[in-house]
Amino acid sequence: MNIPKTNKRYKTVIIDDEILARDRLKRLLKAHTDVFEVIGEAQNGQEGQQVVDTLKPDLIFLDIEMPLLNGFEMLRRLHHLPVVIFATAYDQYAIQAFEENSIDYLLKPILPERLERSIQKLHRFEAESTAGEQHVQSIQQLLQQLQPAKAITGIPIQVGDTIRLVPLTHVTHFEADGKYVYLHTPDQNKHLVDYTLTTLDDKLPEQFVRVHKSYIVNSEFIKQFEKYFRGRYILHLNDKEGTKVTSGASFSDRVKGLFEL
Numbered sequence: 001m002n003i004p005k006t007n008k009r010y011k012t013v014i015i016d017d018e019i020l021a022r023d024r025l026k027r028l029l030k031a032h033t034d035v036f037e038v039i040g041e042a043q044n045g046q047e048g049q050q051v052v053d054t055l056k057p058d059l060i061f062l063d064i065e066m067p068l069l070n071g072f073e074m075l076r077r078l079h080h081l082p083v084v085i086f087a088t089a090y091d092q093y094a095i096q097a098f099e100e101n102s103i104d105y106l107l108k109p110i111l112p113e114r115l116e117r118s119i120q121k122l123h124r125f126e127a128e129s130t131a132g133e134q135h136v137q138s139i140q141q142l143l144q145q146l147q148p149a150k151a152i153t154g155i156p157i158q159v160g161d162t163i164r165l166v167p168l169t170h171v172t173h174f175e176a177d178g179k180y181v182y183l184h185t186p187d188q189n190k191h192l193v194d195y196t197l198t199t200l201d202d203k204l205p206e207q208f209v210r211v212h213k214s215y216i217v218n219s220e221f222i223k224q225f226e227k228y229f230r231g232r233y234i235l236h237l238n239d240k241e242g243t244k245v246t247s248g249a250s251f252s253d254r255v256k257g258l259f260e261l
Helices: 019-032 045-055 071-077 092-100 112-127 131-145 197-203 249-259
Strands: 010-015 036-042 059-062 083-088 104-107 154-159 162-167 173-177 180-184 190-193 208-212 215-218 222-227 233-237 244-246
Touching (some): 010 045, 019 112, 071 083, 083 131, 154 190, 197 208, 197 215, 208 249, 233 249
Parallel strands (some): 010 036
Antiparallel strands (some): 154 162, 173 215, 208 215, 222 233, 233 244
C-alpha cells in the first residue's frame, strides 16, 4: 500500500495488559519509525494514566479491557489527552460508537495493512487545522455514549414488613456466605441483600473495592492494613468489632491500586 508521508513523528505510548499484544504492536510500529516514536508503555489503566500525564505523548494505542482502570475510565481521569487509537477486541456496539465519533480503532490481532490505514488517517488528521479540537470532542462524546449505568447510592433491605434503604456511607463491607450476600454496618449490624457480589461490583462507586471472591470493602472504612503471605493483605476496618478482611491472592492488583503500592 502506498502510504503518504506524514509531517509529524508521533511520540507514542502503548497501553495494554497483555505483554504479547504490546510486543506485537511494537514490532509493527518499527516498520514506521518515521511516524511513531515509542517513548513508553503501560500494563494497566492506572499505570497508563501516570505514564500519559508524565510523558505527555502525542498519541496512545489504548486497550479497553484492563485491570484496575479500563481504557474508558483511564481516559476520563487524564489531564493530558493525546490522539487515541484503540487497539481492542471489543464488541460491535463499541465499534459502532468509535465510527460515529470518527475515532480510529484496531481490532486484535492487529494486521499490518490495517495499521497502514491508521497512518493514512493520521495524515488526513494533520491536514485539518481544527483536528485536535475535533478529536477531543469525539473522545468526550464517546465517553458520554459509553458511560456506564449510574451507580447505586443505597441498598434496600427488608426490616419486618417494610423496606429500608441503607445509604452506602453506612456500609463497611459486603460478604458472600454460600448463596447469600450480607451488608455490614459500622455498628456490626448484618443484613441480607438481594444483590450478588458480581452485580454489586459493577454498580457500586469506586470507593467499594472487591478484595476477595467473598468480600467487597468500603475503602473509607479501612483503618489500616498489613501485608500477608502470597501477595495478600489483611485489612482492618473501622467498625465496632474491628473486623479484619484478608484479601484474595487474585485480587492483589486491586488492593495495590487502592493503596497506590
